[in-house]
Amino acid sequence: MKHLLSIDDLDRAGIERVLDRAASFAEVAGREIKKVPALRGRTVVNLFYEASTRTSSSFELAAKRLSADLVSIRAASSSVTKGESLKDTIATLTAYDPAAIVIRSPHAGAAQLVAGWTDAAVVNAGDGKHEHPTQALLDVFTLRQKLGSLDGVKIWIVGDVLHSRVARSDILAFTRMGAHVTLSGPPTLIPRGIEALGCDVEPTLDRLPEADVVYVLRMQHERMKEAYVPSLREYAMRYQIDTNRLQPHQVLMHPGPVNRGVELSGDAIDSPQALIGQQVEAGVVVRMAVLYELLAGAGAAKSPIGSVETAVAA
Numbered sequence: 001m002k003h004l005l006s007i008d009d010l011d012r013a014g015i016e017r018v019l020d021r022a023a024s025f026a027e028v029a030g031r032e033i034k035k036v037p038a039l040r041g042r043t044v045v046n047l048f049y050e051a052s053t054r055t056s057s058s059f060e061l062a063a064k065r066l067s068a069d070l071v072s073i074r075a076a077s078s079s080v081t082k083g084e085s086l087k088d089t090i091a092t093l094t095a096y097d098p099a100a101i102v103i104r105s106p107h108a109g110a111a112q113l114v115a116g117w118t119d120a121a122v123v124n125a126g127d128g129k130h131e132h133p134t135q136a137l138l139d140v141f142t143l144r145q146k147l148g149s150l151d152g153v154k155i156w157i158v159g160d161v162l163h164s165r166v167a168r169s170d171i172l173a174f175t176r177m178g179a180h181v182t183l184s185g186p187p188t189l190i191p192r193g194i195e196a197l198g199c200d201v202e203p204t205l206d207r208l209p210e211a212d213v214v215y216v217l218r219m220q221h222e223r224m225k226e227a228y229v230p231s232l233r234e235y236a237m238r239y240q241i242d243t244n245r246l247q248p249h250q251v252l253m254h255p256g257p258v259n260r261g262v263e264l265s266g267d268a269i270d271s272p273q274a275l276i277g278q279q280v281e282a283g284v285v286v287r288m289a290v291l292y293e294l295l296a297g298a299g300a301a302k303s304p305i306g307s308v309e310t311a312v313a314a
Contacts (some may be wrong), residue, residue: 001297003115004290006173007133015176019141021289021297022282028065029285038296039068042099047089048125049075049105054256055125055135056282058283059102062291065284068099086110087117094118098220103127121294129163135255136169138286140177142278143213146251151178154210157199158239159217159263162189162228166255167217171197184208185217185239188228205238208245215253216223216241216263243267251275 001009010018028034044063048056056072060274063070070151071093086105099123103111108128115122126132143150155174161167171194173180181199183190190201208214218234229235242265246252252264252274260266266272 001293003111003124004133005111005115005122005124006131006295007136007169008174009133010176012176015137015140015173017145017297018286018289018293019089022137022141022285023145025065025285025288025292035065035067037067038292039063039066039099040293041069042146043069043071043096044291045093045096045098045101045120046070046072046125047093047103048073049103049110050126052099052104052125054280054283055104055132055306058280059123059125059287060085061284061285066288066291068291071096071098086113090117094120100291123290123294126165128165129168130165131169132165132255132284133169133173134287134290135166136173137290138279138282139166139170139215139253139255140173141282142253142275143251143287144177145278145282146275147212149178150174153179153212154177154182155213155215156182156184156202156208156211157215157217158184158205158208158241160189160219160228161185161194161217162191163220164217168197170215171199175199176229179213182207182211186229205245210248211248211250213251213253214241214246218255219259219262236262239263240265241268243271246271246273252280255279 002031028036046056046059060070060072098120100123101114101118102123102124102125103114105127108130110127111122124131124133124252131158147153157167157170171181175198183199183203184202187203197203240263246268250273254264254276258264258269
């Protein structure tokens, strides 16, 4: 694996390899010294053209815990504000010989373009409404930790699918791992033909009790230039997930940030069925695993943990 631009870059065995690696890093995360020397002397660049808390901070922590040198760039404080193109920005960064470039962009396909302009490994941290593969990997990791296997698991993805790059990556990852995926939301927020990705579509939540996992998406107001729903109040009445809608056997997920009182009620967010906190925790170890597999996996030992003592001594 040279880059991670899409979940389609990984077959089931590849996903399992990344998740197994993440599980080994989770063991390291529980120790007093959380760093391993796997990427010592390598440089990782985080290039974010969109606001981010969870993804950017977890990639930064992941690089640091692998002992990489880190350069974090936000578009608002870079030469982009002076009119510099993405291609010229990548040319500048490539001159510093980075091992990996992690990019988030509002434009679909941006990560694919960057991969053609640099010899560094490129990780797609979200490109427009296209994909967000590391979010899907951490979601699978979280569910695997909770359920053991996704084979035969019924997952309902509810909400603003149209504007969600997470939904597309999750559909690919969940189905690849053996789950059955159903999408539900207002018809205006369900892309036409999305069933081609291997999922079903239900316009109402009448059959939601059948789900094992309820995965709720954020209403992405910043991407909406038209009135896709009559009002947020009406949307909440029909599609908000609260503890009355959740069944005792179901678990609840959300990629964050959450619009409390819109797609999720406060009691649902704070319920013991919610795995939202576990998703955030998984972000660091899964992104450590992705960087490790891209930059050190091929020639590395089976487990990165044996070298922890070396890192501690350093």
